[in-house]
Amino acid sequence: MSEWKMLTLVGQDKPGIVAKITTALFEAGSQLGEASMMRLGGNFTIMLMVKSEQSVEQLNQSIEPVVKEMQLSSSFQSIEASLHQHEIPDTRITVYGADRPGIVAKATSGLLDAGFNIMDLESDVAGDEANPIYIMHIEGLAVHGSEALERAMEQIKINGVHVDVTPIDVMIG
Amino acid sequence: MTVLDILKYPDEALKQISQPVESFDEELSTFLANLEETMRAGPGGVGIAAAQVGYFSRIAIVDVSSKPKIKHNGCMILINPEIKTWEGMKVGREGCMSVPDYTGNVIRAEKITLQACNAQGELCDYECEAYEARAVQHELDHLDGLLFLDRLVSRRTDLFKRKKYK
Structure with a gap:
């Protein structure tokens, strides 16, 4: 064990x-x-x-x-675990917009279908009680490349949600 | 040519300040060849500083030409380098051969100009931007005993792309 x-x-x-x-x-x-x-x-x-x-x-x-x-x-x-198992994420996705039910489910289901593996997700509800804003920051591995991701995220954007897909280009020096 | 051993943090030697190179001789060119070989042997290594192999002279090599679609100056041998101007700021992800199994976000200038001697001791001017500018700043930090760990910012820092106002 x-x-x-x-x-x-x-x-x-x-x-x-x-x-x-x-x-x-x-x-x-x-x-x-x-x-x-x-x-x-x-x-x-x-x-x-x-x-x-x-x-x-x-x-x-x-x-x-x-x-x-x-x-x-x-x-x-x-748990089955060990140290020094870090994978380096290759893509960062920022999703934000007026808070409404289903943003996370839609965005992450789209990511799953596009072959994206979430390694890190942080989200906040900002704004105020009357006008909450949902902000989500995801990092992970785009197994099928970024184009599939971009296409998946276009579907989310239709609902007025802002989505940014940015490659993470790690500089090893 | 020889692949040299990389010092790894927490080796305190990495915190040492490197001294200027004074003679551009045979010994230096042998060392440069070994340093370059060591950089290329590292996984994804696009830059190296002499301090990383325990040679505390102001020498760095940066070569980002293997990266597709970016502006670069080819293989830059930077001896006694000095950054002259900085422009813009950007968060980017860095790792280091001296800090295995970790990457973190660091803010660097987007564009820099620098002066450095080449292997023959001739003073050269360079303009670097984006990924290459980041690599140069990372390596030059090593010459002052700084690691990217000294400059880490939170993962949340670059949540939104900065708007450019012109």
């Missing part, structure tokens, strides 16, 4: 979540791997790779005092 676990954690944002959770894990002898942590809608969210010989139950116990104190909700799961 892999020694890697994925910690998923969420709770109302307040100072100290990251420091206290990572300290508890460090003190329990865990190593940390890659992570994505961000504030979403006033909540703080963590996805964190944790390497440990401890079981999921033992890891839960290690962070339980912090989870209780800070009123968080968390879970560990065993």
